[in-house]
Amino acid sequence: MPSATSSISLRTIGATPQSDAHDHFEIVWGFEGLLEVDMGVRTERIVPGNALVIAPRQPRRFVAPRGARCFVVDADARTHHARLMPLTGSPRVADAALAHLLRYMAARPTLCAIDADMLLASLDDSQEAALPACGRPIDEAALRAWIDEHLGEELDVAALAARVHLSPTQFAARCAAELGVTPMALVRAHRLAAAQRLRSAGMPVAEIARRCGYRSPSALTAALRRETTSV
Secondary structure, eight states: OEEEEEEEEEEOOOOEEEEEEEESEEEEEEEOOEEEEESSSSSEEEEEEEEEEEOOTOEEEOOTTTOEEEEEEOOHHHHHHHHHGGGGGSSSOTTHHHHHHHHHHHHHHOOOHHHHHHHHHHHHEEEEOOOOOSSSSHHHHHHHHHHTTTTTTTTOOHHEEEEEOHHHHHHHHHHHHHHHHHHHHHHHHHHHHHHHHHHTTTTHHEEEEEHHOSHHHHHHHHHHHHHHHHH
C-alpha cells in the first residue's frame, strides 16, 4: 500500500534563492543541473542522481545559478523519523537504476504517493556520496566543442574521460559536480540540439541520425518526439 504520509513534486530551481523550513522531512533528488542547498553552516551541492535528506525545521535555501530540476518528497516527521533521521546531513547516492527511475517519473504527466514511496525506498541501500577528487577544473567549453565535433562516433564515458585525462570514475564524479550533469546526459543533450538544428534546416532524418550518432532514423524520431512532449 502506498504511504499517505508523503507527497512528491518535480521542481524547477533557478538563480533566485528559495528559502524556508518545514515541520516535515524534505528529501531532494537531483535530476538535471547542479543544485546548491545552503543550510546555514554549510552548503551541499546536489548533482543528478544524488539525494539530500533535510531534517524537520532545518532552514535551507535552494539556488541553481544555471538552472536545475529536482524531485522533492515531503515525508511526515513522526512516521519517518527513525528511518530518515540517520540519513540527514550529507548527500546520498543510490545505484545506477535510480537515474532510469527519475527519467521515467519526469516523463509522466502526474506524480503520486507510489512514486514518493519508490524514491524513499531507494534511500535504504544508498551510501554517503564521496567527494570528487580535487584537481584542475574540467575545461567545459573545450569538452563541449569536442563532443560536437564527434557526435557521429561512439561516445561513452571512457572516451570523454580520456579527452580530459581522467579515469572514467573520476570523470563521471567531476562532470556531475562541476557541470551538473552526467556524462551521457551531456552527450544526449548535444546530439539532440544538433539534430534539432539540422532538422530545422531541412536535412533528411536518415542523414541527421548518421551525423548525430543515433542508431537509426526511428531512434532519432523517438528522441525528438520525447523532447516535444516533455516541454
